[in-house]
Amino acid sequence: MYYTVDLFSGAGGITEGFCRQGQYTCVCANDCDPCARDTFTYNHPGVPYILKDVREVTGKEIKDIIKDKCNSVDVITGGPPCQGFSLAGQRLTDDPRNMLFREYIRIAKSLQPKVIFFENVYGILSMQKGNVLKAIIAEFDEIGYECQYKIINAADYGVPQARPRFVLIGVRKGYGVKITFPAPTHGPTKEGTYQVNLFQKDLLPYVTVEDAISDLPKLDQGEGEMELLHTNEPTNDYQRERRGHRTPGTLFGHKATRHSKEIQYRYSLIPQGSTNACLPPEIRTKKNNVYKLDMTQPARTVTCNFRTDLLHPTMNRGITVREAARLQSFDDDYKFFGCLTRKARWLTQDDQVGNAVPPLLAQAFADHIAKVILPQFEGKEVDS
Template identity: 30%
Template structure:
């Protein structure tokens, strides 16, 4: 099967698609570093380093089976200004335009989980209706990457549309409901042997800590970076990493004792956390399930951004495999897949 990749970033989703047998023949991304990264691992595709609004996709009608991609998520991110449809960066209309011009058999769109929060539910319901008006049977779900073998607690909204039939999401392969443990971050990241060069950015105790029962949660240290529990999936790798929002390895096991100290009413500490080192770009990429040794173009900050913006390739592969099999008419079972949760209940709730 052949595909068109929109808002492609460095190609995390495309790597998963290729592994499942869906080949991107063209990609669109306006960040030149991300385009260079993508072109290095998928040189056979046509790459457009341009604003998607300047491109006509009519040339791909009859040539593309699937359109996939992640329209910019800042309008709906809980970490941003959350302007939603009022934000000029909302590119879902362009994604739908591409569907209407190309008319592929299926599409897969991903976005931040903030799109499915209560204050965005009306827009999500409108968006699903527009996909249906474009001729697709639409299902959607908030998925967590760790449920499919990714050593990271990354959550995304996945929307899938098919001209024929309805997409069934694969059930989790890891976690409590599967019988298999989550993949721990310590399987790809070492406490004592960093892979790559950590950023020179110290981890500091917060002046006014807000601890939680877990030593790996709460606001206990300055910045958005948190200590990594090597026995569990990592926190979401952020696109804003590279500085104080970079998660860190607690090489001296300071975090458990310090959290217990705070919860017992102890006085907050000051200064630098001993033994703390930030995740490197290479380690962040591994936690995203990019291939070991994959190179990212551009400056250090650009590389961190590309890694944090991407869809984990392994998650993309799991979803793409299910999509391809169902497009080919393979049967699905309630034992291995979720029965489709269509747009109808959401539309009713939002009306």
């Protein structure tokens, strides 16, 4: 068994993926948002949770929590927000905007995990002409970690969403561990056939929006409930897998937003796979990134504004929390807590779903780390 600590855990997408893999136990999680905490602890009730600002969390505090569960941490997961980084030369300054990442480094230095799994926005690659990324790698190097990174697409790992993300894997120096990344399992198809890759096994076809959500109860705008039972049978493996194991047959968060007739009419004029930029100028609004999902393709990236940014392919409404969660590869009985509006101080359910690492993506990396990277540490002494 391998042991993880999940920093900036949010709703728990990374922990969900690592736990699904079967060889990991999360021994501690941290976030400062009580709604995210409620979501995480409901779905992972055995994991000790530190609800406080990461700047107030100490390595000793985490060690005291995990001491009865494990002797050491194998993997630290998570990725602090990286927007607004400030540099001096090639180093991150003491600017408050850098503080969350510095706290991540501080805790990693204290816990000394074998592996670091760091996920973030793909735009980190170009922040300040790439100098932010150089500084981040230098900070990891300074505390004893060799790192490699890659821009990946969640759809390549069975997530029904074209979601480009930055993933960095770090390993403790001195063990001679080679860093590699998991090979894609899915790819685009032509006329419904599997894609053939000359250097890998045949790839499965991308999971489409239709594959992901077509079995969910059909809702008109304003319909649905926060807790339902399934009324349709699954029609494919993805749908069967998403039925869940906590309370199978239960469907949380499938309640559609109510829209005015004017908005419904405007939505009806947008074809699948298009945005509201195609609308006649007289009914177009200032908001120009409203996108109607294409049933035949993976979804566009699920953001925190999916109720207004992502439209259902066949119903004239925004997608529900559950439909967004399906596109993120959460199981149907993974329950999200918190408000559905932005009037509250804390994270909404939309924020939690949109910010999450897709569990299937996390599971693919968890599997690779468990089977390829962590075994390289076994029986080795630190090189001098």
